[in-house]
Amino acid sequence: MNHLGNGAWNWANTIHTIMLREVRCRFAGDPLGYAWAFFVPLLWVGTLIFFFTLLGRAPAIPVDTPAFIATGVVPYVLFRYTITSMSRVASTHRHLVHFDGVRVSDLLFAAALLEAMNAIIIFAMIWVLITIIFGPTPIHNPLEFSNGLLLTAVFGTAIGRFAAILGMVSETAKRMVPVVLRPMFWISGIFFTAPELPSGLLPYLQWNPLLHTIEITRAGVFLDYTSSFADMSVPLGISAVFLIASYVMQSAFRRSSDGMELT
Amino acid sequence: MISLFNVSRYHPDKAQPNIILNNVSTQFPRKESIGILALGGAGKTTLARILSGVERPDSGHIQRPNSLSHPLGSTAGFHAGLSGAENVRFLARLLHRNVEETTDYCESFTDIGAYFHRPVAQYAPVMRARLGFAFSMSVEFDTYLSDGVTSAGDHSFRDKCEAALLERLTRSGLILMSRHARTLNRFCSVFYALHAGQLLPCSSAEEAQDILDYAGGYGNTFWNEAARHAG
Numbered sequence: 001m002n003h004l005g006n007g008a009w010n011w012a013n014t015i016h017t018i019m020l021r022e023v024r025c026r027f028a029g030d031p032l033g034y035a036w037a038f039f040v041p042l043l044w045v046g047t048l049i050f051f052f053t054l055l056g057r058a059p060a061i062p063v064d065t066p067a068f069i070a071t072g073v074v075p076y077v078l079f080r081y082t083i084t085s086m087s088r089v090a091s092t093h094r095h096l097v098h099f100d101g102v103r104v105s106d107l108l109f110a111a112a113l114l115e116a117m118n119a120i121i122i123f124a125m126i127w128v129l130i131t132i133i134f135g136p137t138p139i140h141n142p143l144e145f146s147n148g149l150l151l152t153a154v155f156g157t158a159i160g161r162f163a164a165i166l167g168m169v170s171e172t173a174k175r176m177v178p179v180v181l182r183p184m185f186w187i188s189g190i191f192f193t194a195p196e197l198p199s200g201l202l203p204y205l206q207w208n209p210l211l212h213t214i215e216i217t218r219a220g221v222f223l224d225y226t227s228s229f230a231d232m233s234v235p236l237g238i239s240a241v242f243l244i245a246s247y248v249m250q251s252a253f254r255r256s257s258d259g260m261e262l263t
Numbered sequence: 264m265i266s267l268f269n270v271s272r273y274h275p276d277k278a279q280p281n282i283i284l285n286n287v288s289t290q291f292p293r294k295e296s297i298g299i300l301a302l303g304g305a306g307k308t309t310l311a312r313i314l315s316g317v318e319r320p321d322s323g324h325i326q327r328p329n330s331l332s333h334p335l336g337s338t339a340g341f342h343a344g345l346s347g348a349e350n351v352r353f354l355a356r357l358l359h360r361n362v363e364e365t366t367d368y369c370e371s372f373t374d375i376g377a378y379f380h381r382p383v384a385q386y387a388p389v390m391r392a393r394l395g396f397a398f399s400m401s402v403e404f405d406t407y408l409s410d411g412v413t414s415a416g417d418h419s420f421r422d423k424c425e426a427a428l429l430e431r432l433t434r435s436g437l438i439l440m441s442r443h444a445r446t447l448n449r450f451c452s453v454f455y456a457l458h459a460g461q462l463l464p465c466s467s468a469e470e471a472q473d474i475l476d477y478a479g480g481y482g483n484t485f486w487n488e489a490a491r492h493a494g
Contacts, residue, residue, distance in 0.1 A: 010359055017356040021342070024353075028344025029382070095339035098317055099357050100330065254319060 014101055018110035021096075022089060041077045041122045042129075045070055048191060060196050061218075061225045067137050070126045071218045072190035075152040078119035079188075079210055082156030083163055083181065085111040087174065090164040108164055112157040119149060140223040148217030151235045155209045158239035162246040169253045189214045194229035202229075209235035265291040265314065265331065265406065265438070270323035271460075272309060283309045284320065285460030291453075293329055293405055296437040298451030300444055300471035305457050307440040311410040314438060329405035331438075335428075336412035338395035343384040347373065347394050350383060351401070358402055365401045372397035372427070374420075389416050400427045406436035413439065413450060425449075444468035 027033045048069045052058075059068035089111040096102045130137050139145050159181075167174030188210040197205060205211055206229070215230035270287045273280035283306035291297050301307045311334055312318040313325065333340070341350045348366055355365035370379045373393045375386075383391060392415035399407070407428075414424035428437075432450065440457070441447055447454060447468040456463045456471035458478050465471040 013359065014357060017353055020356075021345075021353045024349060025342050025344055028342070029384075092342070096357065098315065098333040098337060098339055099354065100316070100333075101359075102357055 010101065011106070014106055015110045015113065018089070018093060018096070018102070018107055019114045021093065022085075022111060022114055025092060026088075037081075037118055038122055038125060041073060042125065044077070045073050045126060048073065052191070057191075060193050061222060063222050063224065064130070064134055064137065066126075066130050066134060067221070068218075069191065070123070070130065071221050072188075072214055074119055074123045074126065075149060075214045075217050076185065076188060076190050076210065077122065078115060078149065078152050079156040079159075079213075080181065080184070081118065082112050082115040082153065083160040083177070085115050086157070086160035086164045087167050087177065090168055104168075108161055112153070112160060115156070116149075116153045119153070123149075139221050141220045143220070145217055145220030147232070148213050148215075148220050151216060151232055152210065152213040155213060155235045155239045158242040158246070162242045162249070165246050165249050165253075169249070184208075184210055187211070193218070193225075194227060206231075207234065207238075209238045264293050264326075264328065266326040268323050268325070270313065270320045270325060272306070272313060272318070272320045274309075282460035284313070284462075286323070287460070287462050288323075289455075289462055289464075291406070291438055292436070294434075294436045295453050296432055296451040297439065297453045297455065298447030298468060298471075299438070299440045299455045299457050299462065300447055300465075300468060300475060301440060301442065301457035302475055303442055306460075307442075307457065308410050310457065311408055311438075311440060315408055332399060332402070332404040332407045334412070335399045335407055335409035336392065336396040336415045336424075337399070338391050341383050341391070341394065344382055346381055347375070347379045347383055347386070350394070351398055354398060355402070360402050365398075368401040369394065369397040372400060372423075389420075392416050393420060396424050400424075400431065403431075404435060406438060407431065409437065409439045409441075411439075411441045411446070413446060444472040447471070 023034050027036050030036065032039065045066070049066050052065050052069065059065060061068070086108045089107045090104060093107050094104070096107065097104060127137065127139075163177045167177060187205055187208055194202075194205075194211060194215050212230050212232065212234045215227040216232060219225055219227045219230060267287050267289050270284050272283040274283060275281075299307070299310070309318065313320055314327075315331055315333065316325075316327065340354050341347075345353070348370065351366050351369045352362050355362045373379060373390070375390050375393060378386060378390055379394075383394070386394070396412075396415035413428055414421035416424070428450070437450060439447060439450055445468075451468070454465040454468050454471050456465055456474040458475060463471075463474055465474065
């Protein structure tokens with residue numbers, strides 16, 4: 001039992017160290033440093049608010065535009081950044097596997113955990129700003145809201161793990177991942193709700209897990225919004241498929257293109 | 264004790280697989296200094312990666328019940344954007360060693376002054392090599408692994424490295440892979456020749472050299488042929 005406890009403690013320490021190293025390394029040499037990780041999403045939200053105002057567009061549900069956009073951008077950022085970060089650590093920190101006790105899976109998990117924590121901080125920063133500028137905007141159902149973010153993190157981690165392993169065995173696949181993921185920004189409900197979608201598109205977009213997790217997040221935040229579209233079995237099911245596929249790929253290829261063990 | 268059981272490793276090649284290790288079984292005692300003589304391209308680096316667990320063999324398995332170092336003098340774990348001190352701190356944490364003691368040791372051993380607190384990107388190659396070796400020496404392992412490196416940096420620093428390594432070998436083991444019999448003689452007491460996928464036990468570094476000379480180096484040699492038939 002004590003041996004198990006020591007092992008768990010050492011593993012937690014390894015994950016913590018990789019996270020700290022990633023924080024220090026990602027923007028090393030830049031005067032703003034890691035603040036960029038929070039600044040860029042804030043800029044996204046600001047830009048989208050600007051265009052909503054410019055085009056005279058209002059959310060389909062009776063809520064403030066900034067809050068509506070924030071509940072779309074933050075899950076998207078969590079999803080997208082998790083994938084990017086997991087692929088990046090598999091490359092930038094790969095030499096750490098030379099040190100006993102560090103595995104590729106540890107690098108990937110640390111990156112995913114760091115992005116989940118970042119998303120919480122980003123959401124908190126946005127919500128504080130919204131509260132200061134537009135007045136208090138309470139989160140109607142914190143449990144459902146947390147569920148939405150958690151499902152997004154799980155989905156991002158599953159795709160991120162799959163993409164990272166794929167990228168380690170094939171340079172071509174590594175370059176293709178961002179291209180394949182690009183449409184997710186437009187089809188995931190960042191600036192619309194599922195009921196606004198044309199009925200002809202719904203049968204296709206109902207398979208987009210991110211659309212479901214953003215709907216769940218919004219239903220958790222806004223009192224006046226209940227999503228009849230959202231179904232958590234879609235993100236959970238698709239995440240399971242990609243996670244299993246990533247482990248199968250890891251087991252099948254065994255080594256990255258530079259010979260490193262894919263454990 | 265590090266044990267290899269029927270370990271094989273091949274590099275895929277269009278014509279025929281390049282044999283690195285072919286059904287190798289051997290044991291390296293914990294406190295022994297093992298010298299493995301091999302020609303360039305014979306698979307020293309691959310063997311080092313397999314022993315350290317970075318690579319898995321194609322077949323067979325390895326037991327490493329005691330702590331084995333990362334390759335001696337390796338600078339691969341250093342991030343160019345971090346200072347020498349930060350790099351050492353992170354790596355010490357990963358190895359679950361005392362961070363302050365490790366950092367102090369490295370700062371003193373490298374002897375690069377204020378550069379220790381500057382980004383590694385600003386280091387000259389010699390300074391980076393000093394840091395790599397200092398970090399290797401700052402952490403106690405049961406066995407040290409070396410892919411031909413026994414020192415680093417300029418002439419005076421090399422003496423310091425070798426003295427530190429010899430002192431460390433009074434209580435730790437070493438697995439040293441090199442192309443030079445003289446290097447093995449300086450640090451090792453047990454010898455092998457790595458050729459055509461086989462680890463051949465030898466009584467001395469000179470005997471290992473003779474085996475490699477007899478095999479005629481690279482190409483379609485007796486040992487290559489023998490190994491292919493054995494495979």
